[in-house]
Structures are given as structure tokens and as C-alpha cells.
Amino acid sequence: xxxxxxxxxxxxxxxxxxxxxxxxxxxxxxxxxxxxxxxxxxxxxxxxxxxxxxxxxxxxxxxxxxxxxxxxxxxxxxxxxxxxxxxxxxxxxxxxxxxxxxxxxxxxxxxxxxxxxxxxxxxxxxxxxxxxxxxxxxxxxxxxxxxxxxxxxxxxxxxxxxxxxxxxxxxxxxxxxxxxxxxxxxxxxxxxxxxxxxxxxxxxxxxxxxxxxxxxxxxxxxxxxxxxxxxxxxxxxxxxxxxxxxxxxxxxxxxxxxxxxxxxxxxxxxxxxxxxxxxxxxxxxxxxxxxxxxxxxxxxxxxxxxxxxxxxxxxxxxxxxxxxxxxxxxxxxxxxxxxxxxxxxxxxx
Amino acid sequence: xxxxxxxxxxxxxxxxxxxxxxxxxxxxxxxxxxxxxxxxxxxxxxxxxxxxxxxxxxxxxxxxxxxxxxxxxxxxxxxxxxxxxxxxxxxxxxxxxxxxxxxxxxxxxxxxxxxxxxxxxxxxxxxxxxxxxxxxxxxxxxxxxxxxxxxxxxxxxxxxxxxxxxxxxxxxxxxxxxxxxxxxxxxxxxxxxxxxxxxxxxxxxxxxxxxxxxxxxxxxxxxxxxxxxxxxxxxxxxxxxxxxxxxxxxxxxx
Numbered sequence: 001x002x003x004x005x006x007x008x009x010x011x012x013x014x015x016x017x018x019x020x021x022x023x024x025x026x027x028x029x030x031x032x033x034x035x036x037x038x039x040x041x042x043x044x045x046x047x048x049x050x051x052x053x054x055x056x057x058x059x060x061x062x063x064x065x066x067x068x069x070x071x072x073x074x075x076x077x078x079x080x081x082x083x084x085x086x087x088x089x090x091x092x093x094x095x096x097x098x099x100x101x102x103x104x105x106x107x108x109x110x111x112x113x114x115x116x117x118x119x120x121x122x123x124x125x126x127x128x129x130x131x132x133x134x135x136x137x138x139x140x141x142x143x144x145x146x147x148x149x150x151x152x153x154x155x156x157x158x159x160x161x162x163x164x165x166x167x168x169x170x171x172x173x174x175x176x177x178x179x180x181x182x183x184x185x186x187x188x189x190x191x192x193x194x195x196x197x198x199x200x201x202x203x204x205x206x207x208x209x210x211x212x213x214x215x216x217x218x219x220x221x222x223x224x225x226x227x228x229x230x231x232x233x234x235x236x237x238x239x240x241x242x243x244x245x246x247x248x249x250x251x252x253x254x255x256x257x258x259x260x261x262x263x264x265x266x267x268x269x270x271x272x273x274x275x276x277x278x279x280x281x282x283x284x285x286x287x288x289x290x291x292x293x294x295x296x297x298x299x300x301x302x303x304x305x306x307x308x309x310x311x312x313x314x315x316x317x318x319x320x321x322x323x324x325x326x327x328x329x330x331x332x333x334x335x336x337x338x339x340x341x342x343x344x345x346x347x348x349x
Numbered sequence: 350x351x352x353x354x355x356x357x358x359x360x361x362x363x364x365x366x367x368x369x370x371x372x373x374x375x376x377x378x379x380x381x382x383x384x385x386x387x388x389x390x391x392x393x394x395x396x397x398x399x400x401x402x403x404x405x406x407x408x409x410x411x412x413x414x415x416x417x418x419x420x421x422x423x424x425x426x427x428x429x430x431x432x433x434x435x436x437x438x439x440x441x442x443x444x445x446x447x448x449x450x451x452x453x454x455x456x457x458x459x460x461x462x463x464x465x466x467x468x469x470x471x472x473x474x475x476x477x478x479x480x481x482x483x484x485x486x487x488x489x490x491x492x493x494x495x496x497x498x499x500x501x502x503x504x505x506x507x508x509x510x511x512x513x514x515x516x517x518x519x520x521x522x523x524x525x526x527x528x529x530x531x532x533x534x535x536x537x538x539x540x541x542x543x544x545x546x547x548x549x550x551x552x553x554x555x556x557x558x559x560x561x562x563x564x565x566x567x568x569x570x571x572x573x574x575x576x577x578x579x580x581x582x583x584x585x586x587x588x589x590x591x592x593x594x595x596x597x598x599x600x601x602x603x
Contacts, residue, residue, distance in 0.1 A: 216462060223439050223442065226440065
């Protein structure tokens with residue numbers, strides 16, 4: 001080999017390494033796939049569904065996305081920490097039932113019911129985490145158990161207390177107005193009415209991202225999900241970390257429960273079943289690995305946005321709404337394959 | 350100086366005797382090699398020293414005080430760090446996050462992670478051990494097995510370990526990478542650490558060891574200093590002594 005070609009090769013190689021490592025870094029972002037997906041779906045519905053283009057439709061899409069997105073944040077964090085919570089959907093209903101019935105039956109200021117139901121929802125989260133860590137049974141089974149228990153208790157207790165399957169209307173009770181302003185009001189931006197949950201959603205995503213990337217606890221979340229034994233060996237408090245993650249799901253379930261309660265004044269006791277999978281799907285589309293140790297809160301937000309856009313877009317396009325679940329299934333499969341491929345690229349040298 | 354001393358330590362799992370009557374010392378600036386075949390009790394021994402399990406009988410002295418660790422964290426706080434063969438690191442996490450895992454640096458009133466300092470420290474500490482990474486942000490799973498072990502060893506030394514327990518650090522490595530890891534094991538000893546080197550490879554042990562302990566079915570079979578034994582004898586003992594002679598005889602081709 002001549003010296004000239006050697007020098008040339010030496011110049012070329014570092015440049016190529018730099019280029020692939022930049023591509024690597026982009027691909028290594030867990031939210032990349034969901035961002036691309038969200039943009040594609042946005043453009044798709046923008047083109048085919050005329051009503052989708054109106055700002056009021058966008059506001060509706062954002063609202064629907066926020067009701068999923070607020071729960072998708074803690075569910076994503078829990079998944080990064082290597083666990084599932086199948087009771088998340090019915091915990092939303094349980095905490096709103098709890099607040100409604102406590103306030104109504106004892107004629108309390110609704111804020112008292114709101115605060116006590118926060119303790120209740122955190123308690124459900126703690127119980128899930130405690131059972132998972134103590135029995136070492138997979139969280140899928142433990143929370144399937146609490147899911148069934150809550151689903152049954154929601155309806156049974158509501159029937160027992162109020163004699164029907166929904167709670168009594170609490171809209172004329174003390175504190176309702178101020179609670180409604182916090183959990184379920186709207187505000188105007190340029191003539192478009194936006195629900196306050198959209199702001200809360202952004203705040204929760206920001207907090208979730210900050211926790212994951214900027215705090216010690218975030219480091220521990222990735223570690224307990226990625227390799228629980230090595231996390232334990234270097235002194236990470238695995239048990240406390242995982243229990244806190246389950247309680248985070250309880251916290252947000254309480255928040256969504258309060259939103260539902262103050263948006264509709266009354267709660268249907270059978271609601272919420274099946275939503276736990278929608279939260280998990282949003283997190284998975286957003287790049288969370290089912291096996292834990294990888295994912296992001298921002299990705300889960302894009303996942304929720306994809307959910308909201310598809311949910312509303314199908315209606316705006318004038319299609320049969322039944323197709324929604326079909327598309328959701330396709331997107332889930334697609335996202336999982338994409339994420340697997342991305343992770344292989346990221347870990348491969 | 351003796352950092353850890355075990356006297357007649359025993360451990361049972363149910364009615365299985367995992368360790369029986371083990372006595373050893375870990376001295377500063379020395380490499381104590383613990384050899385043994387699979388199931389000899391090597392893992393149980395280090396789990397007791399690193400705080401994952403308790404011993405049932407006998408005594409473990411750390412700095413002369415009888416000690417029973419409640420958790421790996423307690424052992425770490427006493428300066429006893431363990432680097433496990435297969436679980437040294439979290440593969441999907443960046444190198445610097447792995448380096449500081451469990452001992453994160455934080456600053457400010459909100460106790461946010463001091464990411465810049467941690468990245469810079471990781472880079473410089475690894476460079477000090479001869480590992481040059483231009484990107485500490487890459488997932489540690491992208492490094493080779495030997496590099497990962499070295500990162501884990503560098504981490505333990507950086508966080509002030511006085512005793513470094515290495516669980517089969519060379520078991521899954523090729524010849525060249527094993528050499529690199531052994532170099533860091535020797536470097537740790539020269540830095541004054543007491544090193545416990547668990548291995549089933551007598552060649553690797555003899556390259557760096559000052560003191561050899563051979564376990565067999567949970568019992569101590571051999572306990573001697575480097576001057577008292579040759580590599581051949583160590584290999585022979587390791588392979589089962591007389592059993593090997595018999596096997597050699599049996600397999601001998603005419």
C-alpha cells in the first residue's frame with residue numbers, strides 16, 4: 001500500500017466514525033420513533049380530514065391526549081423501572097368514587113374528600129409496590145389482582161352506598177367551584193377554548209423528564225429497570241425506588257380521578273377498565289421497553305398524542321370509529337418492532 | 350494491616366452446607382486469591398463479605414470489629430466494594446451514569462445531578478487507568494467485556510474502596526482482555542487496596558496473587574502464601590490433586 005492512500009484512509013476513518021456516532025446518538029433517543037410517528041399521523045389526518053384542520057379540533061385532540069398523557073408519564077416511569085401497573089385505569093375511577101362518596105355522604109367540603117382520596121390512591125400504589133417487592137411475584141400478576149379487586153369494589157361499594165351504579169351529583173357542594181377550577185376548567189387562547197388538563201399534562205411531562213434525567217432518583221429508576229441486581233450491588237435502594245414508582249402512578253391516578261369527578265359532577269363506577277392498557281401502549285409507542293431500563297417521559301407524551309390524534313382523526317375523517325382500535329394495534333406492533341431495532345443499534349458498537 | 354478477618358465462618362442454605370469452617374485474612378496491599386471449582390462456595394463467601402448474605406456461624410472482623418452487614422450499602426460505606434462478573438454494570442445506561450450509580454453527585458438547593466462534573470470525572474478517572482473514551486454518554490453495553498470490568502474497578506477505587514472483591518473478572522474474557530484486567534487488579538493492589546480475587550483459573554491467580562485459598566465443596570482445602578506453592582502445584586490442587594493424576598493415567602494414550 002502506498003503512503004498516500006494510507007494517509008487518505010486515516011483521514012476518512014475518523015470522519016466516518018464521527019458520522020455514525022451522531023446517527024447513533026439520535027437513534028439512541030428513545031422518543032425519536034414516536035416523534036416521527038406523531039408527525040406522520042398529524043400530516044396524514046391534516047391531508048385527509050378537513051375538520052381536523054380547525055383549531056377547535058386541535059384543542060379537542062390535545063384534551064383527549066392529555067387525559068391519557070397525564071397517566072402515561074408515571075406508567076412510563078414505572079415501566080422504565082421494570083414494572084407494570086394494570087390497576088392504573090380502575091384506580092382513577094376508585095379515587096374519584098372515593099372522593100365523591102366521602103364528600104357527599106358526610107356532607108364535607110369537597111376539598112377534604114379530594115385530599116383523603118389522595119391518601120387512598122397513594123395507598124393503592126404503595127400496596128401494589130409493597131406486594132410486588134415483598135412477594136417477588138411479577139407486578140403483572142400482583143396488579144392484575146388489585147385491578148380485579150378494585151374493579152369489583154368500585155361497583156359493589158357504589159351500589160351499597162348510593163343505591164345505584166353512579167355517585168350522586170356533588171356540583172352544589174362546598175368547594176366544588178374552586179376544585180373545578182383546578183382540575184377541570186378551560187381557558188381561552190386566541191378564541192379557542194383549551195382545557196386546563198393540557199397545561200397539567202405539559203407540567204407532568206416536564207416533571208417526569210426532569211426526574212428521569214436530572215435527579216438521583218431518575219438514575220435509580222433506569223438502574224432498577226435495567227439490571228436490578230447490579231443496582232442493588234452498588235447500593236441503590238431498589239425496594240424504595242420501585243414502591244415510589246407505584247405510588248407515582250397512584251398520585252396521577254388520583255389527579256385524573258379528580259379531573260373526571262369535577263368535569264362530570266358524578267362518577268360511573270364501571271369506568272376506567274381497559275384504560276391501563278392504553279397508558280401502557282402510549283408508553284411503549286413512546287419508546288419504553290417492556291423489559292425496563294429504557295424509555296422517556298417525552299416519548300410517552302408523543303405516544304399519548306398519537307393516541308389522541310388517531311382517536312379524534314378517525315371521527316373527523318368520517319370513518320367508522322370501530323377502526324380506531326385496529327389502528328392502535330397496528331401502531332403498537334410497529335412501534336415495538338421499531339424500538340427493538342433502535343435499541344439493537346444503540347447497544348451495538 | 351488486616352482489613353477483613355474471617356474465623357471459622359459457616360453458611361447453610363436450608364440443610365445444604367454452603368460454607369464450613371472458613372478462616373482467612375484480607376490484608377491491605379495484597380491480593381488474596383480464592384480458587385475453587387463451580388459450586389465450591391466462592392460466591393457465597395463473597396456474598397457474606399459484600400453484605401448480600403449473613404454467615405450463620407463463626408465470626409467476621411472488619412478492622413478488628415465483629416461485623417454483620419445488613420445491606421451492600423453498609424459494606425460499601427465501610428469501604429468494601431464488589432465487582433461482579435455478570436452484573437457489574439447496567440448495559441443500557443451511559444458510562445458516566447454507571448460510574449456514579451448509587452453515589453451520584455448533586456448540587457444546588459434542588460439537589461439536581463451535577464452532570465458536567467460527573468462526566469468529566471468519569472473521563473479523567475478512566476484515563477488514569479488507561480481507558481480512553483471520547484464519549485462517556487454511550488451506553489456501557491457498547492464497551493468490551495474487559496473494558497466494562499475495568500470501568501467497574503475504576504469506579505470502586507474512585508469511591509474510596511479499601512477492599513476490592515472481584516468475582517471472576519476474567520472468566521468470560523479472551524487472553525488479551527484478561528491481561529488488561531489483571532493489570533488493573535495489580536494496579537489496585539499497588540494503590541494499597543486489599544484485593545479478593547475470585548477465580549477458577551490458577552494461571553490468572555498465580556500471575557497476581559500473594560495468597561491462595563482453595564475451596565472445595567464449601568471447605569478450605571488449601572491456604573498458603575505465594576512462596577509456599579508453585580504454579581504447577583496450585584494447578585494440580587485446583588484440578589483435584591490425586592483425582593487429576595488418576596484422570597491423567599486413565600486418559601493417557603499409548
